Amino acid sequence: xxxxxASRNGIRVRxxxxxxxxxxxxxRPDTLREVFTRAFRYGxxxxxxxxxxxxxxxxxxxxAVGIVGxxxxxxxxxxxxxxxxxxxxxxxxxxxxxxxPLIELSxxxxxxxxxxxxxxxxxxxxxLSKREIQDREEGIVEFAELGDFIDSPVKQYxxxxxxxxxxxxxxxxxxDIILIDEILAVxxxxxxxxxxxxxxxxxxxxxxxxxxxxxxxxxxxxCPRALLLHKGELLADGPVREIAERYEExxxxxxxxx
Amino acid sequence: xxxxxxxxxxxxxxxxxxxxxxxxxxxKRSVLGFFWALLNPLFMMLILTVVFxxxxxxxxxxxxxxxxxxxxxxxxxxxxxxxxxxxxxGHAHLLKKMYIGKAVFPVAAVLANIVNFxxxxxxxxxxxVALRFPLHWTWxxxxxxxxxxxLFSLGCGFFVAAANVFFRDVAHIVQIxxxxxxxxxxxxxxxxxxxxxxxxxxxxxxxxxxxNGFRLAIYYGVLPTFLSACMTLGVxxxxxxxxxSFFRHYQDSFVFYV
Numbered sequence: 001x002x003x004x005x006a007s008r009n010g011i012r013v014r015x016x017x018x019x020x021x022x023x024x025x026x027x028r029p030d031t032l033r034e035v036f037t038r039a040f041r042y043g044x045x046x047x048x049x050x051x052x053x054x055x056x057x058x059x060x061x062x063x064a065v066g067i068v069g070x071x072x073x074x075x076x077x078x079x080x081x082x083x084x085x086x087x088x089x090x091x092x093x094x095x096x097x098x099x100x101p102l103i104e105l106s107x108x109x110x111x112x113x114x115x116x117x118x119x120x121x122x123x124x125x126x127x128l129s130k131r132e133i134q135d136r137e138e139g140i141v142e143f144a145e146l147g148d149f150i151d152s153p154v155k156q157y158x159x160x161x162x163x164x165x166x167x168x169x170x171x172x173x174x175x176d177i178i179l180i181d182e183i184l185a186v187x188x189x190x191x192x193x194x195x196x197x198x199x200x201x202x203x204x205x206x207x208x209x210x211x212x213x214x215x216x217x218x219x220x221x222x223c224p225r226a227l228l229l230h231k232g233e234l235l236a237d238g239p240v241r242e243i244a245e246r247y248e249e250x251x252x253x254x255x256x257x258x
Numbered sequence: 259x260x261x262x263x264x265x266x267x268x269x270x271x272x273x274x275x276x277x278x279x280x281x282x283x284x285x286k287r288s289v290l291g292f293f294w295a296l297l298n299p300l301f302m303m304l305i306l307t308v309v310f311x312x313x314x315x316x317x318x319x320x321x322x323x324x325x326x327x328x329x330x331x332x333x334x335x336x337x338x339x340x341x342x343x344x345x346x347x348g349h350a351h352l353l354k355k356m357y358i359g360k361a362v363f364p365v366a367a368v369l370a371n372i373v374n375f376x377x378x379x380x381x382x383x384x385x386x387v388a389l390r391f392p393l394h395w396t397w398x399x400x401x402x403x404x405x406x407x408x409l410f411s412l413g414c415g416f417f418v419a420a421a422n423v424f425f426r427d428v429a430h431i432v433q434i435x436x437x438x439x440x441x442x443x444x445x446x447x448x449x450x451x452x453x454x455x456x457x458x459x460x461x462x463x464x465x466x467x468x469x470n471g472f473r474l475a476i477y478y479g480v481l482p483t484f485l486s487a488c489m490t491l492g493v494x495x496x497x498x499x500x501x502x503s504f505f506r507h508y509q510d511s512f513v514f515y516v
Contacts, residue, residue, distance in 0.1 A: 085355065130275075
């Protein structure tokens, strides 16, 4: 079931010794007063925290890869680097093709604006033209089952509606690489089935899927291959069943259900 | 600089959408909506005209036009700066989720206020007609000071947008600086009022060349000297290149601080 990417031409994502260091949040000054008081009190301020350490891997065209690990293992940081949100502190990242993140895409909505207005802004950011968005709008509204709500402010939407709209946008943008962060943990069973059907269809067209989760069962369902992250290090990269065993050893607890 | 222009060209649809969003959110749930862009300068003008020509008896013919000719561009400048200071933090929800060229936000903030500026020219024109004030041919010179104003606002906008990401105090400091700057610029008074030996100090203010261009063309009906026209564009370009290089230098770390 799981196979390594056939040729180097088909590489979509490549990490070479990628390293991401964050400044510790409590050391971050927000106001001038904090800067001054700290400058007099402490000497150093570059206390760092390594979210990812020397990570190297490749993901090929048409692959579906799960990224698993416990909270704080660096999974989401990795997705944000692939999405281009973070520029890594060190190492080389290559991403070929268009990327649409479902990293809580819904959080990118402006609550005061209508669904339609939010589709426009999000679509433009994801690289579509206004024209292309208008052509796909109908499909998005249909997938999201929004009906007349599309012209109401997003703040009036239910959580489910927001999720469906977010997924609908990412799906209709039709990227080469889709990034999913725990999205299936929310929503009812019908919505989850719908999303999974859309993801299967997406994969059948040779697109690449990268799926982050700490729920190993949903990774097994979608991805033949997985990467295991632990405290910022890449512990293992291989067939999802093997990774699942390693992950369970690591957590030494029954798989969390949601 | 070249990078800025290609980034603007590449993202032009997104910039327009963000600027419209800015305006729409600003006027949402207000009965008069876009009319506020007209009413604001109108009331400001009424108040200032009453204070300065009736109470303080400043001897300037058609004081309202004299003042508005500089107040409108000044308002564009202050609003553009106020919006730019907040724009990166205000769009944190987008910056943290997707890759976006960061420069689009200050550009959109300035663009939204250009729309407002265009609206606010309407009361000025009405006043010119109502007071039977001559509509000087020198109005055709206005694109030059407008260009200078735009470049200068954008340059300062880039600077405060970046600075406010790291120190939230900047947004507050900007307001204080703008208040002082307003009284030190010949908006409500004429430069002739300033004692001769202090005139050189006032000429260090870059806004003076821009405001003068507007006032000479609209109120006095004369063209500024060639040197003054060059200074108008010169200060604009200088501000933009300085402000943008500052912005560019720090833009990759914005996401960690917004």
